[in-house]
Amino acid sequence: MNYPEVSVQLLAVNILAKGYSVWGPFIANTSILFEKLLSIQTPSYPGKLSQSENSLYNLVSQVPELFISTLSELSKSKTFGSNDYFMALRVIDKLISEIPFSILDNLIFLVDIVIRALSPKVSIIVYFIIILFSNFKL
Secondary structure (H helix, E strand, C coil): CCCHHHHHHHHHHHHHHHCHHHHHHHCCCHHHHHHHHHHCCCCCECCECCHHHHHHHHHHCCCHHHHHHHHHHHCCCCCCCHHHHHHHHHHHHHHHHHCHHHHHHHHHHHHHHHHHHHCCCCCHHHHHHHHHHHHCCC
8 A cells, every 4th residue: 555544544443453342342432433444445356345444344343233323324424425335335245244143133224324325315214105105005
């Protein structure tokens, strides 16, 4: 990488992820860490997570429910862009592949995030209302 500050940030994230079981309970707001990690983006290749995505995954695999709820809130923001969705969805894809049961408690939020990635103005509730009324006949 040509950006030493990004390399240092990614190394720090990997160290934090490895020790999350020790330091995690002392962090007041881990969601800020997720938000910061989503802003650090490195090139990715098909079928393989980028260095920044892998760093994020290392932490997400420790607390998937916190990541999904944080992502649900971030996805409602107008500043959450397509690059953020792309990175988040790639990490979620790996999470589902490697630890599928970790998402069950937050499945509704996860579906909402995916729907927002398809159309940021539509939430899952609106989506289900549209489906409900499109099937409703008088």
